Amino acid sequence: TVLVLEDGEAVAFGQNADGQTSILDLRGRKVGLAAAGGRHTVLVVNDEVLTPGIPARQSRLLGIQLEWVVARFPEDVQKQAGMHVDAQNLDFIAMSSLVAYGENSYGYNKLCPRDGKLHCSIVDALKPHGFSSKATLFLSWVWQYKLRLVLDVLLQFRASQTEPATECFLWWCFFQNNQHRILGEQKTITTDELANIFGNQLRAVGRMACMLDKAEGSSYAGRIWCIYEVFVARKEHIPMSTLLPSSFQANLDSLMREGGVSRVRQAITVDAERAEATSKADERNIKALIQATSSFTNVNKAVQQGLLNNILECLRT
Numbered sequence: 001t002v003l004v005l006e007d008g009e010a011v012a013f014g015q016n017a018d019g020q021t022s023i024l025d026l027r028g029r030k031v032g033l034a035a036a037g038g039r040h041t042v043l044v045v046n047d048e049v050l051t052p053g054i055p056a057r058q059s060r061l062l063g064i065q066l067e068w069v070v071a072r073f074p075e076d077v078q079k080q081a082g083m084h085v086d087a088q089n090l091d092f093i094a095m096s097s098l099v100a101y102g103e104n105s106y107g108y109n110k111l112c113p114r115d116g117k118l119h120c121s122i123v124d125a126l127k128p129h130g131f132s133s134k135a136t137l138f139l140s141w142v143w144q145y146k147l148r149l150v151l152d153v154l155l156q157f158r159a160s161q162t163e164p165a166t167e168c169f170l171w172w173c174f175f176q177n178n179q180h181r182i183l184g185e186q187k188t189i190t191t192d193e194l195a196n197i198f199g200n201q202l203r204a205v206g207r208m209a210c211m212l213d214k215a216e217g218s219s220y221a222g223r224i225w226c227i228y229e230v231f232v233a234r235k236e237h238i239p240m241s242t243l244l245p246s247s248f249q250a251n252l253d254s255l256m257r258e259g260g261v262s263r264v265r266q267a268i269t270v271d272a273e274r275a276e277a278t279s280k281a282d283e284r285n286i287k288a289l290i291q292a293t294s295s296f297t298n299v300n301k302a303v304q305q306g307l308l309n310n311i312l313e314c315l316r317t
Helices: 066-071 073-081 092-100 122-129 147-160 179-184 191-205 224-235 248-267 280-293 296-316
Strands: 002-004 010-015 021-025 030-037 040-045 048-050 062-065 132-134 137-140 169-171 208-211 240-243
Touching: 062 066, 062 122, 066 073, 066 147, 066 169, 073 092, 073 147, 092 147, 092 179, 122 132, 132 169, 137 191, 137 224, 147 208, 147 240, 169 191, 191 224, 191 280, 208 224, 224 240, 224 280, 224 296, 240 296, 248 296, 280 296
Parallel strands: 137 169, 137 208, 208 240
Antiparallel strands: 002 010, 010 021, 021 030, 030 040, 040 048, 062 132, 062 169
């Protein structure tokens, strides 16, 4: 039997004494294993899980379809939350156990193409239905945002775009990461691993959007992961834009009347040293990473200027 890998190299199967199947290259060198599990055969080659359907590398770059998020997702969350709960008042931390991991989640009992185990991410679960595809935009956001705010922002964004919402796919960690592992099993993922995931995917997608809740006292500017993502985008010269709620224009107009651009700049305060993360380990490690590669002062200036430029661009348009 011959298996052709993505890079075109052919490999042959050979049986081991323990019943596992070694995958050999054409020179007879062992490069991986094939193990049968239930209805599935999982192939591991050079530490890369190969499963039927979506290759692992492709899986990590999937984005969730914008149209599906605004049109279908709220109904699904409401159904799982129950009729006595206003799902739009839930934040994404509360929603995660309803739809991102657990028995009622989208990916429950579906094979994960990244590790070959059962239970996958939302984007992997929806790929066969056409509701996820290669990401076209990396979304930087805050888990504590409520669904009502996020839908408002995304509807504003959809209305401003020339491309159909069915062709916009967001690399969005809530939908992209396998929350069965991170939240359900509480699998330990180091900050360096997470930083590499975000940094690599951000570079691969090539465009980033920052979802802001408001100009002054924004939740966004107080989260260390958001600050880090903006800093990386600025350092890597990755195009960046902002996604804003319907109330933002009035908020911005008020600030401009109070003192023009200098008042807007004053409102967009960034203090990486005091910014927080849900995981205190992440918070400490990201701050250590910032200090090792730059400084809080440089990061604050870069992030504040980046956000200010994008907000003023919105004002001009």
